[in-house]
Amino acid sequence: MSAQTKFQTQNVPVAQIVGALSQALDITEGQPKGHSARCCWIGLQIGEALGYAQQDLSDLYYAILLKDLGCSSNAARVCAHYITDDLVLKREFKKLDGSLPKVLAFVLTHSGMEASMAEKFRSIVSTLRNGKEIVREIIDTRCQRGAEIARQMHFSERVAETILSLDEHWDGTGNPEQKSGKQIPRFSQIALLTQVVDVFNTGEGRLQAVEEITARRGSWFDPQLVDVFLKLAEDDLFWFSLADEDLPEKIHTFEPVQMQRVADEDFLDEIAKGFAQVVDSKSPFTAGHSDRVMIFTDLIAEQMGFDPGHRRWLRRAALLHDIGKLGISNAILDKPDRLSDKEFEQIKLHPVFSAQILSKVEAFGDMVHVAGGHHERLDGKGYPNGLKGDEIDLNTRIVTVADIFDALTADRPYRAATPTAKAMAILDGMTGSAVDPRCVAALKQAIEKLERLPQSSNEKLAQTA
Numbered sequence: 001m002s003a004q005t006k007f008q009t010q011n012v013p014v015a016q017i018v019g020a021l022s023q024a025l026d027i028t029e030g031q032p033k034g035h036s037a038r039c040c041w042i043g044l045q046i047g048e049a050l051g052y053a054q055q056d057l058s059d060l061y062y063a064i065l066l067k068d069l070g071c072s073s074n075a076a077r078v079c080a081h082y083i084t085d086d087l088v089l090k091r092e093f094k095k096l097d098g099s100l101p102k103v104l105a106f107v108l109t110h111s112g113m114e115a116s117m118a119e120k121f122r123s124i125v126s127t128l129r130n131g132k133e134i135v136r137e138i139i140d141t142r143c144q145r146g147a148e149i150a151r152q153m154h155f156s157e158r159v160a161e162t163i164l165s166l167d168e169h170w171d172g173t174g175n176p177e178q179k180s181g182k183q184i185p186r187f188s189q190i191a192l193l194t195q196v197v198d199v200f201n202t203g204e205g206r207l208q209a210v211e212e213i214t215a216r217r218g219s220w221f222d223p224q225l226v227d228v229f230l231k232l233a234e235d236d237l238f239w240f241s242l243a244d245e246d247l248p249e250k251i252h253t254f255e256p257v258q259m260q261r262v263a264d265e266d267f268l269d270e271i272a273k274g275f276a277q278v279v280d281s282k283s284p285f286t287a288g289h290s291d292r293v294m295i296f297t298d299l300i301a302e303q304m305g306f307d308p309g310h311r312r313w314l315r316r317a318a319l320l321h322d323i324g325k326l327g328i329s330n331a332i333l334d335k336p337d338r339l340s341d342k343e344f345e346q347i348k349l350h351p352v353f354s355a356q357i358l359s360k361v362e363a364f365g366d367m368v369h370v371a372g373g374h375h376e377r378l379d380g381k382g383y384p385n386g387l388k389g390d391e392i393d394l395n396t397r398i399v400t401v402a403d404i405f406d407a408l409t410a411d412r413p414y415r416a417a418t419p420t421a422k423a424m425a426i427l428d429g430m431t432g433s434a435v436d437p438r439c440v441a442a443l444k445q446a447i448e449k450l451e452r453l454p455q456s457s458n459e460k461l462a463q464t465a
Contacts, residue, residue, distance in 0.1 A: 007313035012263045012363040015255035018065050020360040021275055023248060025068040027353070028282070028326040032202055034248030039194035040064040041247060042229075044254055045238065046190050049228050058259035062155055063162035064191045065251070069278060070146025070163065139167045140176030145281060153274040154267070162187040166195075169220045181222075189222055193229060196220075206239050249360075268316065268363055276319035279326060283333045286325070289406060294318040296402035299446035300439055304398075317367040318399050321374050324353025348383045351375050370396045374403055377434040397436040401427065401443055404435065420447065 022036035029035070043064040047057050147164040151157070165179060165188035172180030193213065201209035210233050217226040232238050244250070255261075263271070276290035297318040301311045325333065328350050332343045339347065355372030358364045373387060373396045380388030392400075408423035418426070424444055431437045 007309040012268075013252055013255070014261035014263050014267065015061070015252035017263060017268075017271055017361055017363050018062060019248070019252040020362075021271070021357070022065045022068075022251075023360065024275065024323055024326050024357045025066075025071055025278070027357075028071045028278070029068050031199070034251075035198055035202070036065050036068065037248040037251035038198045038202075038242055039067070039191065040251055041242065041254060042194040042197055043190050045232055046194070046225070046228055049232060054256045054258040057256040059156050059158045059162075060187050060190065061255055063159040063187050064194060066146070066150055066155070066159065067163055067166055067191045067195070068146070069149045069274070070142040070144065070281075071278075143167065143176055149274045149277050152277075153270045158185075158187065161185050162191055164188075166191055168192075170222050171219045173219070186225075189225055193221055193225060197229070201239075201242070206233070209233075263363060265312070269312070272316040272319040272364075275323060279320075279322050282325060283330060285334060285411065286322075289410065290319050290322060292406045292410070293321065293399065293402045296405055296443060297399050299450075300398045300402060300442045303442035303446045304438070313367075314395060314398065316364065317370040317395065318402060320358060320364060320367060321354060321371045321399055321403065322350065323357050323371065324350040324355070327353040348375075352384050369393060370399050374400045376400070378436065379433045382434070394436070394439075398439050401435050401439040404430070405443060 019037060019040075022040075023033060026033060026035040040061060043060055044057060047060045052060065143164050143166055146166075147160040150160040150163055162185055165177075165185050168174035168177065168179040168184045168188060170181060170184065170189070172178050174184075196212055196216070197209045200212045210230065213221065213226055213229060217223050241247075273291075276294070280286050280288060280290050294315050298311055298315050301314050306314070328346060332339065332346055335343070351372050351374060355368045358371050359368050372384070373392055376382035376385065376387040376392050376396070378389060378392065378397075380386050405423055405427060408418045408426060409420060411417045424440075424447075427435060427440045427443075431440050
């Protein structure tokens with residue numbers, strides 16, 4: 001098998017890719033495995049009950065699976081305001097009905113254990129004074145970003161609009177634009193309803209889920225839509241099917257048959273870029289990290305003579321190498337001080353999470369060793385598995401060097417960016433013990449070539465990147 005053929009992917013169902021990657025969004029929202037898949041299944045039952053055509057069901061299918069595409073973009077803001085673990089807070093926040101007493105009680109009980117009472121008091125006062133505006137800002141950021149990423153991945157405008165208006169309420173009390181009634185896209189109402197159903201059914205049981213939907217009839221939700229759901233909820237088979245533990249892995253089989261989409265190489269690139277943006281949006285200190293690692297990876301691969309197909313595959317691997325960071329709290333990612341041993345143990349889990357997520361995606365499954373091993377060292381002192389020497393393949397070594405170089409030359413919570421020359425000197429010092437000398441040499445040669453280009457060429461290259 002040629003290198004070109006080895007690194008090409010053909011005829012992979014889009015539903016399989018999106019269904020698997022939706023579990024990464026579940027992690028970011030602090031939801032149990034399969035939250036998006038279960039919501040999608042509920043939404044399809046409602047859509048079919050409403051007599052939707054195949055095209056409508058296809059848009060609804062992808063809109064609900066991707067409803068949380070923008071979820072990482074507000075994580076830092078959530079963490080800063082509520083002084084707590086954003087993953088735990090997001091999970092619990094979905095249960096609130098928006099009433100002020102419950103929100104205040106929530107702030108008090110969910111502020112971090114390390115937060116002083118003075119800090120908690122300031123958070124409560126801020127919520128009292130600016131609570132609605134803070135929530136609107138947080139939701140607006142999430143919805144706008146999610147819709148933007150959906151468009152960039154070439155999903156339909158209907159899918160993007162559904163994500164944009166996910167948190168609007170029938171009575172106009174939702175966010176971000178306080179739309180009401182039929183101003184709200186129908187699919188947004190369905191998606192939000194499925195979210196409430198799954199959160200309460202998973203956490204407290206079907207009776208509580210039905211009670212919550214009934215209580216929000218006419219306030220959060222279109223009464224007609226609630227009635228359709230309540231009719232479905234009368235059937236025990238509905239709840240039995242929803243409880244299927246294999247549903248997350250089977251959700252791709254529920255894509256409307258007549259509208260099944262197959263991913264080509266260009267689509268796989270867009271999916272990788274889209275989810276890289278989800279990852280990098282999680283922290284202001286990682287903005288653009290995956291894109292830059294992709295660029296440095298490609299420069300190394302080009303310098304080492306890799307063929308175009310191999311380079312394209314490596315670019316995707318670089319874009320997705322940190323997807324496991326979606327499972328790490330911003331309280332740790334954005335901490336300006338030295339991490340405690342316990343916190344560092346959490347950080348060391350992100351390549352494990354990356355490998356677990358990508359292993360579920362057939363099109364990206366051969367990238368697992370890169371995502372899971374980009375913090376390993378040649379001397380065996382890396383993590384998470386202490387691999388050493390030949391146990392670390394060349395593709396992983398390349399991404400490791402690109403990742404370290406970007407980490408050094410970008411601003412971080414605990415230090416300013418390191419100048420390029422000093423960063424290269426640090427990499428030279430790590431050569432042989434931690435990183436591959438061939439990869440470091442290739443990066444150095446590639447950067448030297450770029451520096452010799454005329455200024456106009458450099459600007460054009462930056463715009464292309």
